[in-house]
Amino acid sequence: MFTNERRQEERTGRSGTPRLQYLQELVSQFQNTTDDEETKEKIVANLANFAYDPYNYTFLRQLNVLELFVDCITEPNEKLVEFGLGGICNCCADPANAVIITQCGGIPLVIQCLSSPVRNTVNYAIGSLYYLCNASNKGEIMKPEVVDVMKRYAAAEEVSVSFSNLAKAFLDKHVSETA
Numbered sequence: 001m002f003t004n005e006r007r008q009e010e011r012t013g014r015s016g017t018p019r020l021q022y023l024q025e026l027v028s029q030f031q032n033t034t035d036d037e038e039t040k041e042k043i044v045a046n047l048a049n050f051a052y053d054p055y056n057y058t059f060l061r062q063l064n065v066l067e068l069f070v071d072c073i074t075e076p077n078e079k080l081v082e083f084g085l086g087g088i089c090n091c092c093a094d095p096a097n098a099v100i101i102t103q104c105g106g107i108p109l110v111i112q113c114l115s116s117p118v119r120n121t122v123n124y125a126i127g128s129l130y131y132l133c134n135a136s137n138k139g140e141i142m143k144p145e146v147v148d149v150m151k152r153y154a155a156a157e158e159v160s161v162s163f164s165n166l167a168k169a170f171l172d173k174h175v176s177e178t179a
Contacts, residue, residue, distance in 0.1 A: 020059045023050060027063050041079040044072055048087035057094055066097055070104045073113060082121045085113055089124040093131045107132060107140050114149050119160065126153065126166040133174050147175060 017025075030043040047065055050056045060066060065087070072084025088106065091097045101107075110132065113125035133141045153160075153167035 019056065020062070023047070023056070023059050023063055023065070027065060027068065030068065037077055037080075041077070041083060044069070044080055044083040044087065048083050048090055051087040051090035054094065057091060057097060060091065061096065061100065066091065066100045067104050070101060070106045070109060073106075073109045078116070078118050078121070081113065081116065082118050082124070085110065085121055085124040085128065089128045089131075092128050098132050098134070101128075102132065102137055107137060111141070111146055114146070119162075122153075122160075123162050123166060126150070126163065126170055130166065130170045130173065133170075138174070142174060147171075150175075 026043055026047055030040060030047075033039045033043070047060075047068070051060060051065070051069075069084040069087040072080045073088070075081060075084075088101055088110065092101055107129075110125050110128045113121050114129075116122050116125070129141055129146070150167045150170050153163040154171055155164070157164040
């Protein structure tokens with residue numbers, strides 16, 4: 001369920017932690033955690049859960065959480081990649097968020113995730129590219145190798161219905177526009 005100011009106030013009460021402060025605490029905790037990968041994974045997963053709600057978008061941009069998500073998909077830890085890309089996928093339908101992700105070099109990193117061994121990561125990659133692809137970056141995304149991967153996923157219904165459905169939606173939206 002999406003949040004608004006009134007609902008947020010009802011949920012937190014007078015003594016509750018304001019959303020911006022709570023998100024800042026999560027970001028600080030992530031930045032201060034060095035050796036504990038499991039803690040970092042939990043924090044990024046938590047931040048990704050906040051990324052689906054437009055109420056949080058301004059806070060996430062203000063705290064550079066989108067950049068943190070992009071950084072996570074460069075990590076060797078598959079869980080950080082999965083949760084970072086999940087955060088990107090959750091918020092990239094918003095044009096302002098998509099611009100930040102694109103400016104941070106997120107598109108080639110998301111494209112690399114199409115070959116991840118983690119199913120959720122591949123789903124998030126396809127979904128993210130669906131929303132990130134627009135007139136200003138279509139050339140970066142609609143490379144023949146990306147279209148080929150999407151066509152293979154679209155045809156692989158027996159392997160993964162979600163891959164197939166997401167890839168078909170991507171192709172329907174973006175390949176038919178370029179043809």
